[in-house]
Amino acid sequence: MSFETLNLHPLIIKATLEAGYTIPTPIQQQAIPELIAGHDVMASAQTGTGKTAAFMLPALHRLATPSKVRSRGPRVLVLTPTRELALQVSEAASKYGRRLSRIKVISILGGMPYPVQNKLLSQPIDILVATPGRLLDHIQRGRIDFSRLEMLVLDEADRMLDMGFIDDVEKIASATPATRQTLLFSATFDNGIEKIAARLLKTPKRIQIATQQARLDNIEQRLHYVDNLSHKNRLLGHVLRDETLKQAIVFTATKRDADTLADNLSTQGYDAAALHGDMNQRERTRTLTKLRRGGLQILVATDVAARGIDVADITHVINFDLPKFAEDYVHRIGRTGRAGASGIAVSFASGNDKIHLKRIERFTGQCITSHIVPGLEPRFKPRPANDERSRRTPGVAQKRSRSWSKAYGNKQNFNSINGNRPNSPGRSYGDENNSNRPFDNAHNRGNSRRKDQWQKF
Numbered sequence: 001m002s003f004e005t006l007n008l009h010p011l012i013i014k015a016t017l018e019a020g021y022t023i024p025t026p027i028q029q030q031a032i033p034e035l036i037a038g039h040d041v042m043a044s045a046q047t048g049t050g051k052t053a054a055f056m057l058p059a060l061h062r063l064a065t066p067s068k069v070r071s072r073g074p075r076v077l078v079l080t081p082t083r084e085l086a087l088q089v090s091e092a093a094s095k096y097g098r099r100l101s102r103i104k105v106i107s108i109l110g111g112m113p114y115p116v117q118n119k120l121l122s123q124p125i126d127i128l129v130a131t132p133g134r135l136l137d138h139i140q141r142g143r144i145d146f147s148r149l150e151m152l153v154l155d156e157a158d159r160m161l162d163m164g165f166i167d168d169v170e171k172i173a174s175a176t177p178a179t180r181q182t183l184l185f186s187a188t189f190d191n192g193i194e195k196i197a198a199r200l201l202k203t204p205k206r207i208q209i210a211t212q213q214a215r216l217d218n219i220e221q222r223l224h225y226v227d228n229l230s231h232k233n234r235l236l237g238h239v240l241r242d243e244t245l246k247q248a249i250v251f252t253a254t255k256r257d258a259d260t261l262a263d264n265l266s267t268q269g270y271d272a273a274a275l276h277g278d279m280n281q282r283e284r285t286r287t288l289t290k291l292r293r294g295g296l297q298i299l300v301a302t303d304v305a306a307r308g309i310d311v312a313d314i315t316h317v318i319n320f321d322l323p324k325f326a327e328d329y330v331h332r333i334g335r336t337g338r339a340g341a342s343g344i345a346v347s348f349a350s351g352n353d354k355i356h357l358k359r360i361e362r363f364t365g366q367c368i369t370s371h372i373v374p375g376l377e378p379r380f381k382p383r384p385a386n387d388e389r390s391r392r393t394p395g396v397a398q399k400r401s402r403s404w405s406k407a408y409g410n411k412q413n414f415n416s417i418n419g420n421r422p423n424s425p426g427r428s429y430g431d432e433n434n435s436n437r438p439f440d441n442a443h444n445r446g447n448s449r450r451k452d453q454w455q456k457f
């Protein structure tokens with residue numbers, strides 16, 4: 001199948017070809033016709049398989065026809081959980097829409113000055129990409145006219161509909177016309193989402209590319225058991241010496257650990273920097289830009305970098321600390337192995353991580369092979385020594401490659417996913433706000449100065 005057969009506007013096809021895309025990915029092949037037909041859609045496909053273009057190309061296709069409503073407000077609204085992802089999605093929109101005349105794309109994020117955003121919002125807009133908290137502030141101040149809004153997209157939809165965001169997302173959705181087309185996209189969905197989705201979508205089409213278990217086959221997953229922090233640091237050193245490593249993201253559990261580890265690595269001579277929610281937005285953007293341009297070898301990040309971020313040269317993802325929630329593991333390791341490439345995901349687990357590890361393995365349906373590095377053997381051995389899943393790490397990583405077409409199937413129903421607690425309290429979710437936070441109550445809502453220091457990441 002080619003992009004030409006998808007009935008997209010010729011100038012959109014031209015831009016995708018210029019972006020280097022020749023064949024639509026499976027999610028693009030299946031979602032684009034449903035979206036052009038005007039259906040609401042819930043779509044799931046593995047990380048790094050082109051979901052952004054799957055919703056953005058049909059959105060642009062709509063914009064090729066002028067609106068019948070006289071207004072300057074946005075015609076397409078995309079919500080994302082983090083600021084970095086919002087910026088990346090708006091860049092993708094500009095790239096795919098560059099051949100259409102005068103498509104105006106803007107992003108509205110927390111951590112950016114209000115006057116600049118007020119000015120942007122006072123001009124005609126086609127596509128608005130936003131994080132929910134700041135957008136809601138502008139809506140409540142009457143600065144956005146949604147009268148001609150045609151399409152609402154929730155990227156990373158399972159996160160956007162969990163407790164951290166759902167209130168704001170529902171408020172935003174209720175400010176838009178009921179006639180809108182609504183799209184949910186993510187690599188991970190669970191059954192619980194159906195009920196919430198029913199409040200936002202009208203008889204949605206469900207698209208699922210491959211089962212949870214059939215995915216991730218382009219990412220080699222390894223596990224190292226660790227005894228303590230010093231053992232972990234020595235193992236990290238070993239992984240970072242892998243000569244196939246181009247760029248890596250190391251995930252830590254806390255912002256402070258991200259800073260400490262980035263400092264340690266810099267002291268050891270690595271080009272390393274931290275990324276987390278306590279940094280100001282200029283620093284965050286500067287760090288990610290440096291990573292994208294290859295000026296940074298190792299990004300040490302909290303889960304703020306777990307979802308959606310697309311950097312082609314990330315060959316390794318290292319879970320210095322395991323994520324608390326199984327679906328976060330899938331998103332974290334999905335920062336490597338993108339657009340048909342292969343990648344390596346290394347996770348460190350201690351005796352306290354047994355439950356997390358089990359949940360992750362149940363969620364992915366895959367057992368993570370444990371590896372032992374000669375000279376760095378753990379004293380702690382949760383699985384028997386003759387366990388066939390234990391392997392000696394090869395000196396140089398074995399690289400594999402794959403093509404888009406391999407291993408994709410199609411199923412209409414989402415699988416039951418264990419170990420996933422998307423609506424559980426006690427976690428924080430992104431950049432903007434979190435209704436689980438003790439102070440994030442009615443009093444705080446609508447306050448433009450949301451308390452960033454309470455964010456977990």
Ligand SMILES: Nc1ncnc2c1ncn2[C@@H]1O[C@H](COP(=O)(O)OP(=O)(O)OP(=O)(O)O)[C@@H](O)[C@H]1O
Nearest residue numbers: 021023024025047048049050051052187308310339
């Ligand atoms: N048809 C295509 N042919 C080649 N490359 C593509 C195609 N579509 C998208 N890509 C590239 O694939 C990469 C991953 O795309 P994208 O970020 O949209 O993935 P995703 O499915 O949204 O992943 P995630 O779940 O992590 O958000 C990007 O670099 C994008 O440019």
Ligand SMILES: [Mg+2]
Nearest residue numbers: 051052155308
């Ligand atoms: Mg994405």
